[in-house]
Amino acid sequence: MLKQRTLKTAFLYAVLFLVALYFIAPLYVMLVASFKTLTEIRNSSIIALPSEWTLDAWKKAWDGACTGMECTGIKPYFIATFEIAVPSVILAILFGSLNGYVMAKWRTKAADFLFAALLIGSFIPLQLFLIPLAITLRELDIFGTTVGLILIHTVYGIPLTTMLFRNYYVNIPDELVKAAIMDGAGFFKIFFNIILPLSPSILMVSVILVFAGVYNDFLFALTFGETGKKPIMAAVQNIVSSSYGVKEYNLNIAAVMISALPTLLLFLVAGRFFVRGLTQGAVKG
Amino acid sequence: MSLELNNISKSFGAVNVLSDINITIEEGDFLVLLGASGCGKSTLLNCIAGLEDVSGGELKINGVRVNEVDASDRNVAMVFQSYALYPTMKVERNISFALECQGVPKAERKEAVHRVAELLHISELLDRKPGQLSGGQRQRVAIGRALVRNPAIFLLDEPMSNLDAKLRNKMRSELRDLHRELGATFVLVTHDQIEAMSMATKVAVLDQGRVQQFGTPFEIYHRPENLFVAAFVGQTKMNFFNGEFTSVGDIQGIKVGDTHIPLTAYSFEHEPKPGQEIVLGIRPEDIYEAETITPSANSFALELKVSARELTGGDTNVGFDFEGETLRCRYKSARMPAIGSKQKLLMDLDNCAVFDASSELRI
Numbered sequence: 001m002l003k004q005r006t007l008k009t010a011f012l013y014a015v016l017f018l019v020a021l022y023f024i025a026p027l028y029v030m031l032v033a034s035f036k037t038l039t040e041i042r043n044s045s046i047i048a049l050p051s052e053w054t055l056d057a058w059k060k061a062w063d064g065a066c067t068g069m070e071c072t073g074i075k076p077y078f079i080a081t082f083e084i085a086v087p088s089v090i091l092a093i094l095f096g097s098l099n100g101y102v103m104a105k106w107r108t109k110a111a112d113f114l115f116a117a118l119l120i121g122s123f124i125p126l127q128l129f130l131i132p133l134a135i136t137l138r139e140l141d142i143f144g145t146t147v148g149l150i151l152i153h154t155v156y157g158i159p160l161t162t163m164l165f166r167n168y169y170v171n172i173p174d175e176l177v178k179a180a181i182m183d184g185a186g187f188f189k190i191f192f193n194i195i196l197p198l199s200p201s202i203l204m205v206s207v208i209l210v211f212a213g214v215y216n217d218f219l220f221a222l223t224f225g226e227t228g229k230k231p232i233m234a235a236v237q238n239i240v241s242s243s244y245g246v247k248e249y250n251l252n253i254a255a256v257m258i259s260a261l262p263t264l265l266l267f268l269v270a271g272r273f274f275v276r277g278l279t280q281g282a283v284k285g
Numbered sequence: 286m287s288l289e290l291n292n293i294s295k296s297f298g299a300v301n302v303l304s305d306i307n308i309t310i311e312e313g314d315f316l317v318l319l320g321a322s323g324c325g326k327s328t329l330l331n332c333i334a335g336l337e338d339v340s341g342g343e344l345k346i347n348g349v350r351v352n353e354v355d356a357s358d359r360n361v362a363m364v365f366q367s368y369a370l371y372p373t374m375k376v377e378r379n380i381s382f383a384l385e386c387q388g389v390p391k392a393e394r395k396e397a398v399h400r401v402a403e404l405l406h407i408s409e410l411l412d413r414k415p416g417q418l419s420g421g422q423r424q425r426v427a428i429g430r431a432l433v434r435n436p437a438i439f440l441l442d443e444p445m446s447n448l449d450a451k452l453r454n455k456m457r458s459e460l461r462d463l464h465r466e467l468g469a470t471f472v473l474v475t476h477d478q479i480e481a482m483s484m485a486t487k488v489a490v491l492d493q494g495r496v497q498q499f500g501t502p503f504e505i506y507h508r509p510e511n512l513f514v515a516a517f518v519g520q521t522k523m524n525f526f527n528g529e530f531t532s533v534g535d536i537q538g539i540k541v542g543d544t545h546i547p548l549t550a551y552s553f554e555h556e557p558k559p560g561q562e563i564v565l566g567i568r569p570e571d572i573y574e575a576e577t578i579t580p581s582a583n584s585f586a587l588e589l590k591v592s593a594r595e596l597t598g599g600d601t602n603v604g605f606d607f608e609g610e611t612l613r614c615r616y617k618s619a620r621m622p623a624i625g626s627k628q629k630l631l632m633d634l635d636n637c638a639v640f641d642a643s644s645e646l647r648i
Contacts, residue, residue, distance in 0.1 A: 173367055173369065175365045175366070175367050175369035176369050176371065176372075178331075178334075178336050178363075178365065178369065179363070179365055179369035179370075179371075179430075180371070180382070181336065181356050181357065182334060182336070182356050182357065182361075182362060182363045182383075183357065183382050183383035183386055183430070183434075184357035184358075184383055184386035184387055185357075185382070185386045186386075189386060193371075193374075193382075194371050194373070194374075197373035197374075198372065198373060
């Protein structure tokens with residue numbers, strides 16, 4: 001009996017180990033390759049450790065790699081992405097939490113309809129929006145600017161954040177709002193003093209989801225990005241696909257790794273809140 | 286301050302939750318809105334608070350119409366069933382939040398909070414968050430939050446339903462003391478008739494969105510105006526016997542099955558016609574063991590067989606077969622009779638109530 005169970009556990013762990021290996025192996029290969037020189041990549045096995053560790057590829061990817069004519073590395077694009085992502089995240093969360101607060105706690109007849117409309121909006125494929133967006137941005141005279149991209153990402157993030165916050169706020173007892181009304185607090189006073197302080201976990205979830213969405217966006221970045229200040233995903237694509245001379249695998253890998261770092265770090269730091277917030281916000285609601 | 290509800294009605298869409306509510310209380314009254322869940326009592330409280338608009342009628346506080354006045358400007362404070370303490374704020378800020386909203390300076394706020402905290406014995410809790418408090422402490426904080434504003438009227442929505450029985454007893458007397466000390470007007474919603482009886486100066490019994498009876502606790506208990514109130518109020522349910530209003534010789538009374546119970550001592554408001562279907566209501570505590578009291582002119586003797594008994598502690602509820610129905614009465618536990626045994630009983634008809642069978646109103 002006991003032996004059978006040990007065997008079962010051993011088998012289970014073996015399977016888990018293999019699956020983990022399957023997912024980690026590519027990362028390992030990339031990491032190793034990024035620390036090798038180009039010659040060594042060509043001549044050694046892909047799983048071999050570098051004979052001589054070098055950071056050259058990383059340095060070059062950061063500020064020396066060429067996209068088209070310019071050889072600035074991904075640094076400016078990296079910064080540009082944050083210039084877009086940070087305001088977008090803040091705005092999308094600000095509006096989304098206000099929306100969610102209104103929909104959950106100041107119920108009007110329109111609230112359910114609006115909520116349904118928002119949900120449908122967030123399920124429509126992005127590509128459908130491209131042409132209307134292009135026209136809108138042109139009319140507003142912000143086509144191909146950072147402001148334009150911020151606007152797009154804010155608007156596109158609002159349905160998601162609204163849904164998250166609404167489902168989270170629905171579980172906050174109505175009596176809390178009623179008590180605050182009796183105490184004489186107004187709409188915004190209740191929001192900022194009572195509702196918002198209750199929201200750290202759903203705030204983290206929203207930051208992660210919206211940030212990852214903006215950061216990983218390729219379509220809008222490519223279409224509406226400012227020349228020379230294109231967001232990182234578009235820039236990385238340019239570096240990787242540029243076809244002057246030899247393919248610098250170590251350089252490409254380093255560029256991709258750098259660009260993947262922020263979201264990875266965010267998940268590692270805030271993942272705890274993410275799981276907690278998701279179950280609170282989405283599952284219960 | 287006084288509170289006046291004139292013909293208040295409230296409907297949600299097509300559903301009428303409250304209709305024809307007429308209640309007037311004076312400054313210093315303790316009004317209890319008593320009813321089963323779903324009777325509309327909490328909605329009525331929300332209407333008084335201003336959290337719900339009334340659909341019709343007029344609401345006056347201290348003689349001034351407040352239908353259109355915002356909740357925060359009505360000078361009323363509310364204690365919620367769940368206490369609704371702000372979870373992220375310390376007790377001190379919870380209590381002072383209302384003053385903060387009014388723009389009271391910080392020093393004054395602090396003083397007010399300490400005054401209230403001392404009154405409620407929660408001074409040592411001011412630095413804690415609500416999550417670190419016990420149920421009883423939370424309730425005190427909730428009361429403190431109402432108290433600090435010095436409101437004209439306190440509204441309490443089932444404030445003791447989340448407390449255990451022992452604590453409830455304690456809070457009941459504390460609340461009563463507080464009411465006396467402050468001399469303010471209290472309105473409390475509850476489904477617990479003991480709370481209503483023990484704390485109220487006025488009780489309104491609600492059912493299906495209507496006031497079934499409004500009066501002092503004594504009146505509610507001893508002079509129920511209809512069958513609903515008679516049945517709802519009372520720890521052990523009142524005995525009801527349907528019968529015909531008839532005379533035997535020149536003694537008027539009710540004929541229940543083969544038994545004729547005289548009602549000569551009962552003062553009718555509307556004397557029934559002979560043959561009319563009426564209901565006799567008599568409380569279990571008005572039926573005695575024959576040996577324990579001396580019969581008076583208005584007591585009616587019976588000899589019945591014990592059909593059921595239930596020990597409740599000091600008393601035993603004993604059920605008897607009476608004309609095909611169960612007659613409940615209360616015995617001292619030490620004298621618990623055997624099932625099937627015959628017992629001599631005396632009904633004290635001084636406190637009985639008589640209702641019309643079809644209108645269900647007291648006659």
